[in-house]
Amino acid sequence: MGYTIAEKILARASGQEHVRAGDELRVRPDFVIAYDFPGYTDVIFRQMEDEFGIERVADPQRFALFIDHMVPAATTQEEELHEITRSWGAKNDVPVYEGKGIGHQVAAELGYATPGAFVVHFDGHISQLGTFGTLAIGVRRHLLEAFVKERIKFKVPETTRIDLTGRLQPGVTARDVFHHIVRVLGPRSCRGTVMELGGEAIAAMSLESRQTITCLAMFTGAITAIINPDEKALDYIRPRQRLDIAPLASDPDAVYAARHEIDVSTLEPVAVIPPSPANTRDLSEVAGTEVQVGYLGSCASGRVEDLALAAEVLEGRKVKDGFKLYVIPTSKEIMEKAAEQGILTRLIAAGAFVSSSSCDYCFGRMGVMRAGQRAVSTGTLNVRGRMGSPDSDIYIVNAAAVAAAAIEGRITDPRPYLTGAGHGA
Amino acid sequence: MALENLRGRVAWIFEDEDFDVDQIVGVKNIKIKDPAELGRLCLAAEEPDFARKVQPGDLLVGNHNFGYGHPHYPPMIGMRHLGVAGVVAESFAPGYWRGEIAMGFPQVVCPGILGAVSRWDEIEVDWAAGRLRNLTTGTELPIEPLSEGDRQMLEAGGIVGYLHAREREEAGT
Numbered sequence: 174m175g176y177t178i179a180e181k182i183l184a185r186a187s188g189q190e191h192v193r194a195g196d197e198l199r200v201r202p203d204f205v206i207a208y209d210f211p212g213y214t215d216v217i218f219r220q221m222e223d224e225f226g227i228e229r230v231a232d233p234q235r236f237a238l239f240i241d242h243m244v245p246a247a248t249t250q251e252e253e254l255h256e257i258t259r260s261w262g263a264k265n266d267v268p269v270y271e272g273k274g275i276g277h278q279v280a281a282e283l284g285y286a287t288p289g290a291f292v293v294h295f296d297g298h299i300s301q302l303g304t305f306g307t308l309a310i311g312v313r314r315h316l317l318e319a320f321v322k323e324r325i326k327f328k329v330p331e332t333t334r335i336d337l338t339g340r341l342q343p344g345v346t347a348r349d350v351f352h353h354i355v356r357v358l359g360p361r362s363c364r365g366t367v368m369e370l371g372g373e374a375i376a377a378m379s380l381e382s383r384q385t386i387t388c389l390a391m392f393t394g395a396i397t398a399i400i401n402p403d404e405k406a407l408d409y410i411r412p413r414q415r416l417d418i419a420p421l422a423s424d425p426d427a428v429y430a431a432r433h434e435i436d437v438s439t440l441e442p443v444a445v446i447p448p449s450p451a452n453t454r455d456l457s458e459v460a461g462t463e464v465q466v467g468y469l470g471s472c473a474s475g476r477v478e479d480l481a482l483a484a485e486v487l488e489g490r491k492v493k494d495g496f497k498l499y500v501i502p503t504s505k506e507i508m509e510k511a512a513e514q515g516i517l518t519r520l521i522a523a524g525a526f527v528s529s530s531s532c533d534y535c536f537g538r539m540g541v542m543r544a545g546q547r548a549v550s551t552g553t554l555n556v557r558g559r560m561g562s563p564d565s566d567i568y569i570v571n572a573a574a575v576a577a578a579a580i581e582g583r584i585t586d587p588r589p590y591l592t593g594a595g596h597g598a
Numbered sequence: 599m600a601l602e603n604l605r606g607r608v609a610w611i612f613e614d615e616d617f618d619v620d621q622i623v624g625v626k627n628i629k630i631k632d633p634a635e636l637g638r639l640c641l642a643a644e645e646p647d648f649a650r651k652v653q654p655g656d657l658l659v660g661n662h663n664f665g666y667g668h669p670h671y672p673p674m675i676g677m678r679h680l681g682v683a684g685v686v687a688e689s690f691a692p693g694y695w696r697g698e699i700a701m702g703f704p705q706v707v708c709p710g711i712l713g714a715v716s717r718w719d720e721i722e723v724d725w726a727a728g729r730l731r732n733l734t735t736g737t738e739l740p741i742e743p744l745s746e747g748d749r750q751m752l753e754a755g756g757i758v759g760y761l762h763a764r765e766r767e768e769a770g771t
Binding site for chain 2: 197211212220224225297311312313314315317318321322326327328360361364365391392394396448449450451537553554556557558559562563
């Protein structure tokens with residue numbers, strides 16, 4: 174029997190010929206990534222020195238730090254935290270990336286998403302590096318082990334294979350596809366396993382769309398997501414990848430915990446209704462719901478195609494009086510592309526508040542709501558209080574639906590606003 | 599070193615599947631660091647005197663996929679401050695599980711637990727026997743074994759102790 178891409182990557186990273194799901198290994202992560210956040214990086218740096226006497230990491234190029242939360246700093250404490258990160262990076266020769274955007278996206282742009290590599294972070298949305306055939310896992314506080322030891326103890330996970338068939342209709346995006354997967358298979362369908370995606374709908378998707386889906390894998394209970402890299406992925410990542418290793422892919426006779434096939438050809442735009450990412454409905458079921466705030470951004474959505482879709486919806490139209498539409502491109506590179514293509518100009522002309530990349534609108538630090546307000550959002554999560562008052566509500570929808578709601582002040586099917594063809598992601 | 603058995607009352611039963619633990623203290627409070635303050639906030643929205651009712655050793659019981667969403671540490675920092683000694687659930691979301699095990703906080707997978715206990719029942723988790731006993735009703739259920747890594751992490755009291763144990767082991771070989 175063959176092996177999954179996850180098994181092959183962990184075999185490579187543990188120096189063994191073959192490993193199987195269930196094996197407990199000592200694995201050497203190719204890259205160890207974190208963003209600075211109080212109680213995480215500052216504690217790791219302190220514990221390395223105080224508990225383990227490590228004053229410098231041995232192989233600094235294996236590490237990468239991102240400053241993307243609390244950007245820009247609003248308090249002196251936040252700026253002091255960022256300074257702890259900068260000075261630790263300088264002392265250790267570890268690169269600290271600041272002002273480049275949301276780290277999970279920037280990690281791909283900078284080639285940490287090397288196909289065949291094993292990456293750890295404390296945050297689970299790093300799963301999106303799986304778009305490029307990288308096994309990237311959010312290990313939470315176990316990340317300390319990767320800062321202290323070259324190898325971490327890791328149990329080889331099983332893999333759940335999901336094939337997406339059919340062709341998306343215009344105005345239906347990867348964001349709808351992911352939440353449809355949760356609706357069809359359930360919020361614990363991939364629990365504890367790697368979600369491996371394939372099929373013709375994935376093959377047809379842009380890399381940005383694939384990043385959206387792999388980013389959100391945790392809401393199926395998966396520990397990460399991965400796609401066997403195709404030419405599209407390799408063409409993007411080859412000039413950027415940081416390690417000279419061969420890409421890996423699952424064998425045709427690999428052993429899976431489960432296999433599912435989902436036809437996306439009749440999928441309509443969806444809305445994930447508050448207060449849980451497990452509540453996917455057709456958007457039409459909540460159409461007409463009044464909303465006052467829109468957020469287009471996050472590590473899941475907010476890339477060029479999302480911004481372009483929103484700009485198309487808003488072309489020649491205006492954000493409704495009193496409605497707050499926040500557009501925060503996922504990275505600086507994406508923002509520059511959107512600027513070059515005139516997308517930002519159109520969004521600004523329509524009345525959007527457009528700002529440089531930051532995680533802060535997704536976790537309720539900026540653009541917050543008061544009690545009784547409702548938002549449409551492409552953020553990662555719609556749990557109560559995620560965008561301000563615990564008595565405000567978040568409806569997760571695709572980028573076009575955020576823009577359409579901004580025009581009407583209520584949730585509405587964005588497709589009538591899309592005149593062009595070919596919006597199937 | 600063997601794990602100590604857990605024995606205590608069922609202080610709360612989270613009946614919802616896919617329960618997001620941030621709701622225990624409220625998302626607006628997840629930046630609080632003070633354990634005592636977090637303890638006072640635990641389930642206060644559901645039962646204002648919850649914190650006063652909990653005794654050291656008490657346990658929490660959850661449904662399937664307990665810890666779904668974006669789990670953060672403060673809710674269970676608060677629960678531990680109150681003396682809560684562990685969580686028993688039908689199943690756990692992997693991110694939550696991994697995070698709490700690294701905190702040295704026992705988590706127990708026990709299929710059928712929800713139908714086997716009522717609030718304030720006295721229960722015991724016997725790691726060696728692989729059983730959960732309801733001492734109030736006299737019934738028992740099997741628990742799922744811990745992986746080797748998770749067991750070592752709990753025995754060491756969390757990630758820091760685990761890494762020290764690993765250093766000692768490596769120095770000795």
